Amino acid sequence: MAVRISKIQNRWMESLREKKNVKIVRWCIHATDLPLVNGFYKLESSSYRKIDELIVVMLTDFESSETFAYNLLKDWVAEYGKELEKCANLPWDDFHLYKERVDNLKDVNYQEKLLVELLKSYQKFIPNPLNRMFLLGILPRNLSTYEELNDWLDKFVALLSENIGITLVDYTGSDVYSSLIKKWKKDSVTIELDDMDISGAYAELMQQGNPHDPNQQIRMLVIEMGKAASKKKQKEIHVLGSRMIEIGQVSGDVNLWTYAYLVYAGFLFEFKDEQIISLLDKGIYIQKNALAAGILDKVTMLLPLYGYKASYYNFTKQYEKAFQCFALEVTTACEMNDMLGAISASKNAIIIAENHAMAYKMIELLQPLFPRFYALSDEELRTTEFFFIVFYYLHHSEEISKEEYHKIEDRMVFLFGDNWEKRSISKIGIFSNPQTIMEDAFS
Numbered sequence: 001m002a003v004r005i006s007k008i009q010n011r012w013m014e015s016l017r018e019k020k021n022v023k024i025v026r027w028c029i030h031a032t033d034l035p036l037v038n039g040f041y042k043l044e045s046s047s048y049r050k051i052d053e054l055i056v057v058m059l060t061d062f063e064s065s066e067t068f069a070y071n072l073l074k075d076w077v078a079e080y081g082k083e084l085e086k087c088a089n090l091p092w093d094d095f096h097l098y099k100e101r102v103d104n105l106k107d108v109n110y111q112e113k114l115l116v117e118l119l120k121s122y123q124k125f126i127p128n129p130l131n132r133m134f135l136l137g138i139l140p141r142n143l144s145t146y147e148e149l150n151d152w153l154d155k156f157v158a159l160l161s162e163n164i165g166i167t168l169v170d171y172t173g174s175d176v177y178s179s180l181i182k183k184w185k186k187d188s189v190t191i192e193l194d195d196m197d198i199s200g201a202y203a204e205l206m207q208q209g210n211p212h213d214p215n216q217q218i219r220m221l222v223i224e225m226g227k228a229a230s231k232k233k234q235k236e237i238h239v240l241g242s243r244m245i246e247i248g249q250v251s252g253d254v255n256l257w258t259y260a261y262l263v264y265a266g267f268l269f270e271f272k273d274e275q276i277i278s279l280l281d282k283g284i285y286i287q288k289n290a291l292a293a294g295i296l297d298k299v300t301m302l303l304p305l306y307g308y309k310a311s312y313y314n315f316t317k318q319y320e321k322a323f324q325c326f327a328l329e330v331t332t333a334c335e336m337n338d339m340l341g342a343i344s345a346s347k348n349a350i351i352i353a354e355n356h357a358m359a360y361k362m363i364e365l366l367q368p369l370f371p372r373f374y375a376l377s378d379e380e381l382r383t384t385e386f387f388f389i390v391f392y393y394l395h396h397s398e399e400i401s402k403e404e405y406h407k408i409e410d411r412m413v414f415l416f417g418d419n420w421e422k423r424s425i426s427k428i429g430i431f432s433n434p435q436t437i438m439e440d441a442f443s
Contacts, residue, residue: 004196008040009050015191016053016133023157024188025053025135025167026177033196037169041137054126055167057137063144065152067419069111073102073118074417078382091125108419116159123164135167146176153180157187214251218244218260225267234271241267241279254290254298258283262305269312280309296336303329303341310348319356323349327365334369343373343384350392363396370397374408378415387416391424 016025027037041057043049060075062068077099084090098118105114123134143149157166157180170177172192181188209216221244228236241264248257261283265276287302310325326349333342346366353362370393373386390412394405412420 004036005039005043006050007196008036008193009043011191011193012040012051015189016051019189021133021162021165022187022189023160023165024181024184025165026181026188026190027167027169028172028175028190028192029169030193030195031171033193034169036196037193053133053135055135055137056122057139057167059139059141061142062140062149062152063142063423065148066108067417067423068149068152069115069156070102070105070108070417070419071423073105073111073115076118077102092122093125094121106418112156112159115156116161116164119164120161129163131163133163133165135165137167139169150177150180153177154183157184214247214253214256217247218256218263221247222263225263229267229270234268234273237264237267237271238275254286254295255300258286258301258305261286262301262308265308265312269315272316276312277309280305280312284309291336299336302336303333303338303345306332307345307348310352314352319352320358323352323356323358323361326352327361330365330369334372339372339376340380340384342369343386343389346373346389347385350389354392359396362392366393367397367399382415387412387420388424391421 016022029037041055044051044055045057058072058075060068060071063071077095080090080092080095081099084095098121101114102118105111119134119136123129126132126134138153140149153166153168160166168177170190181190209219211217221240225237225240225244228240241260244260244264245257248260251257261279265279265283268276268279283301283305287299287305290298291302306325306329310322310329313319313322313325326345329345330342330349333339333345346369349365350362353359366389370389373389376386390408394400394408400408416423
């Protein structure tokens with residue numbers, strides 16, 4: 001893995017050696033190599049950095065062009081604030097000034113300009129700012145539309161001052177940023193990466209463990225199942241999956257045992273295999289027994305099992321069953337006092353309910369739970385997409401007074417900004433940034 005990331009560093013330096021003051025640096029990679037590029041970004045933010053340019057990567061969701069700059073600003077000051085708590089001697093002296101400006105931002109038309117001002121301020125405090133490129137990495141975890149993002153990037157790049165630019169990740173064969181690069185051809189660099197064989201990298205890592213350790217044995221089987229799945233060898237997945245369950249059971253570790261059921265079922269999804277639900281139900285049964293016995297440290301797989309079961313029903317267009325499983329995930333999370341997990345599962349349940357005429361079922365589920373969600377601290381709620389659930393609750397609940405309605409609205413504005421309702425509406429249509437599930441995705 002380290003060798004591959006080193007190659008990426010060298011490729012970057014070769015590509016930018018003769019390029020100064022570029023506005024856009026675009027990776028063009030195989031989707032499977034995204035973890036390696038992420039590893040490059042992490043390495044370059046450490047003391048082991050190798051390139052001349054300074055990169056700060058943001059994973060902020062792109063919900064709409066009307067809210068993206070504001071969400072970037074909020075995420076920036078939130079992340080810097082966390083780092084400041086760990087190390088009080090960080091060099092950006094203007095942090096508190098910009099935090100206040102972001103917190104008090106009212107004019108949505110000023111958000112891009114404020115983001116540019118923040119970047120210029122931050123640039124002043126980096127070593128050798130006059131001769132060093134500062135790049136904002138934009139890598140949304142989720143996005144609504146590449147077309148709208150391209151339009152936003154085009155306007156944003158035009159505002160950037162000297163020695164400040166952006167870096168993006170594009171995918172071989174997709175070229176989702178091609179229109180942007182064409183327009184900014186003279187001010188951009190595209191770095192193309194050959195297939196870095198990340199599967200081989202993971203296999204090398206996994207083979208370094210103790211071959212007698214059940215965890216190591218299962219990791220090796222996950223690699224083999226990934227290879228079988230890529231070749232559409234359904235029978236081989238069954239053979240490997242059965243072996244995995246045996247290893248998990250003999251290990252005596254309830255979580256490892258149920259993890260085997262989850263992984264086995266997960267690799268069968270694309271085949272719509274008739275054993276998928278049975279495998280997930282067996283894992284759920286094991287976990288529920290541990291929960292009933294009060295062994296909470298052995299119940300880490302119950303919520304993912306419900307989530308996988310719901311996802312499979314949704315995948316096979318059995319929407320009522322999908323909703324029921326998401327609802328079980330919500331209520332079980334509440335029973336385990338995992339309120340953040342319950343909020344996450346509620347969001348998935350809402351999307352199913354809203355798209356398949358089950359609003360009445362969703363509000364029946366949400367009505368008794370909402371007060372528990374709402375009682376969480378501001379700090380906890382800010383880490384979630386609670387605004388999405390609130391929007392749904394306010395528009396469907398018949399038990400809320402006008403006074404309570406406005407009180408909840410005010411808190412949402414305080415926590416998530418003036419555009420929280422628009423962000424909620426966009427969540428119905430949001431989709432994940434293209435990525436390929438890696439062979440260690442379940443580890």
